Amino acid sequence: MTQKKASLWKLFSTFFRIGAFTFGGGLAMLPLIERQVVETQGWVDRDEMLDIVALSQSIPGAIAVNCSVFIGLRLRGLPGAIAAMLGTMTPSVLVILIIAHFFTQFQSSTVLLRAFSGIKAAVIGLLAAAAFKVGRKAVVNRYGLVAAVCAFVLSAFKLLPAVWIIILGAVGGILYFSRRQGGEAQ
Amino acid sequence: MIFWELFSGFFKIGLFTIGGGYAMLALIQEELVRRSWMTPQEFVDVVGIAEMTPGPVAINSATFVGFRVAGIPGALLTSLAVVLPSLLCGIAVTRAWDKYKEARPVQMMFAGLRPVVAGLIAAAALTIATATFRYVEGLSGMIWTALIAGGAFYAVAFRKLDPILVIAAGALLGLILFR
Numbered sequence: 357m358t359q360k361k362a363s364l365w366k367l368f369s370t371f372f373r374i375g376a377f378t379f380g381g382g383l384a385m386l387p388l389i390e391r392q393v394v395e396t397q398g399w400v401d402r403d404e405m406l407d408i409v410a411l412s413q414s415i416p417g418a419i420a421v422n423c424s425v426f427i428g429l430r431l432r433g434l435p436g437a438i439a440a441m442l443g444t445m446t447p448s449v450l451v452i453l454i455i456a457h458f459f460t461q462f463q464s465s466t467v468l469l470r471a472f473s474g475i476k477a478a479v480i481g482l483l484a485a486a487a488f489k490v491g492r493k494a495v496v497n498r499y500g501l502v503a504a505v506c507a508f509v510l511s512a513f514k515l516l517p518a519v520w521i522i523i524l525g526a527v528g529g530i531l532y533f534s535r536r537q538g539g540e541a542q
Numbered sequence: 543m544i545f546w547e548l549f550s551g552f553f554k555i556g557l558f559t560i561g562g563g564y565a566m567l568a569l570i571q572e573e574l575v576r577r578s579w580m581t582p583q584e585f586v587d588v589v590g591i592a593e594m595t596p597g598p599v600a601i602n603s604a605t606f607v608g609f610r611v612a613g614i615p616g617a618l619l620t621s622l623a624v625v626l627p628s629l630l631c632g633i634a635v636t637r638a639w640d641k642y643k644e645a646r647p648v649q650m651m652f653a654g655l656r657p658v659v660a661g662l663i664a665a666a667a668l669t670i671a672t673a674t675f676r677y678v679e680g681l682s683g684m685i686w687t688a689l690i691a692g693g694a695f696y697a698v699a700f701r702k703l704d705p706i707l708v709i710a711a712g713a714l715l716g717l718i719l720f721r
Contacts, residue, residue, distance in 0.1 A: 373706065375596060375597050376596050376597075377596060377705070377706045377709050377710075378596050378597055378598070379594075379595075379596055379709065383662065383663050383666040384666070384670070386663060387698055387705040388705045388706065391704060391705055391706075395702075403656070406652075406655070406656045406659050407652045407655070407656075409659050410652065410655040410656075410658070410659050411635055411639070413659075413662070415628065415631040415632065415635055416556060416557050416558065416559060416627045416628065416631055417556050417557075417559070417600070417624075417625060417627055417628030417631070418598035418599070418600040418601060418624075418625070418628065419598070420597070420598045421598055421600075421601070421625050421628045422628050422631075422632060425628050425629055425632035425633075426632055426635075426636060429632055429633065429636045430636065434633070437629060437632060437633070438629070441625055441628070441629060444597070444598070445597070445601055445621060445625060447596050447597055448595060448596055448597020448598065448601045448602050448605065449597075449601065449605045449617065449618070449621050451595045451596060451597070452591070452592075452595060452597075452601075452602050452605040452606050452609070452617070453605065453609060453614065453617055455591060455595065455606075456605075456606055456609045456610065456617075467717065468594065469594075470716050470717050470720040470721065471713040471714075471716045471717050472594045472713075472716065473674075473678070473683075473687070473716045473720045474690060474712040474713050474714065474715045474716015474717065474719070474720065475709055475712045475713050475716060476670065476674045476687075476712075477674060477686070477687040477688075477690035477691045477694070477712055477715075477716070478690055478691065478694040478708050478709050478711065478712025478713075478715075479670055479694075479709070479712070480667055480670050480671045480674060480687075480691040480694070480695075481690065481691040481692060481693065481694025481695035481696075481697075481698065481708070482694055482695075482698055482705050482708060482709070483663060483664075483666050483667035483670060484664070484667045484691070484695045484699075485694070485695045485697075485698035485699035486663050486667075486698075487660055487661075487663040487664035487667055488695070488699050489699060490656070490659060490660040490663060491657070491660035491661075491664070493656075494656035494657045494659065494660050495657050495660060499654070499657070500656070500657035501657070503654065503657040503658050503661065504657040504658065504660045504661040504664075505661065506658075506661065507657070507658040507659075507660075507661025507662050507665070508661035508662070508664045508665045508668075509661075509665075510665075511661065511662050511665035511666075512664075512665035512668045512669065518662060521658060521661075521662065522655060522658060522662075524658075525654050525655045525657075525658030526651040526652075526654055526655055527654075528654050528658075529650050529651050529652070529653050529654010529655060530647055530650045530651050530654060532650075532654060533650035533653055533654065534646075534647075534650060
């Protein structure tokens with residue numbers, strides 16, 4: 357275990373920054389979390405990060421919140437989980453409270469709409485980059501290639517909810533690796 | 543008691559939605575309309591706003607509805623209610639994970655899951671790309687969108703730029719390039 361110690365304030369402020377720049381829901385925040393949590397702070401390594409992402413999609417709730425709960429728990433237990441979770445939530449709660457006051461002006465603001473079109477375009481690139489980086493590391497054998505392609509097709513064409521795809525992946529992993537290790541042992 | 547109803551309503555929304563914000567939307571809508579806290583049309587507006595503001599969609603909608611129904615106390619209550627299931631499940635799963643993560647079947651399971659996560663992220667990229675291109679106006683808008691997306695990909699995948707900078711740059715380019 358070579359986890360760096362994280363102060364509660366550091367957890368809160370790191371996830372505050374992640375929450376403030378997460379547009380487009382769930383997985384769009386993955387590149388941000390990875391950058392902060394894996395590269396900048398060194399709190400978890402990349403493999404653990406992938407496990408956390410899979411778990412985050414398998415339990416109830418928003419992916420970003422689940423991710424912050426898991427990382428907070430790992431680093432500082434329950435207080436850490438609460439600090440990280442509040443950090444993720446605070447920007448969105450503040451922004452919505454402000455917008456709720458100016459609801460109609462906000463809807464017709466073309467300046468914001470234009471800025472948002474640019475953000476959405478950037479988010480496409482960020483997600484593609486995340487898939488590329490994760491894929492390069494995770495797809496290392498035939499099983500990996502088949503699993504990644506199947507997950508992509510099932511999810512992109514909305515054939516199965518994400519949680520079922522993850523359960524299938526878990527079962528597939530156990531079947532594939534136990535058979536392969538059994539073969540090596542003989 | 544309106545506060546209890548808000549709390550239990552959003553706790554339920556948090557508890558029964560797995561797989562992230564967009565999966566939550568159908569349930570949120572059903573719950574809100576059933577309790578007549580919001581009309582379907584208002585809900586569409588809230589989703590639009592949630593997409594344009596930072597943070598998870600579930601929290602955005604929870605805060606908005608709580609504020610509409612019971613002011614700032616309502617907003618804080620709904621926002622906490624919707625994340626409480628995450629905290630509880632997170633604690634339970636982490637306990638089990640710490641206990642069994644060295645076990646062979648658990649390691650095989652996660653080895654099997656990692657490529658699946660890559661596929662799911664790629665699918666999310668495609669989903670956002672199709673949704674975005676559908677609403678882009680004109681050929682120049684499409685070209686700019688493609689260029690910004692391509693630039694963002696290159697910057698993060700090969701230049702290791704901070705994604706926060708890339709998003710800020712995307713907002714700025716959007717202001718300049720789109721109309």
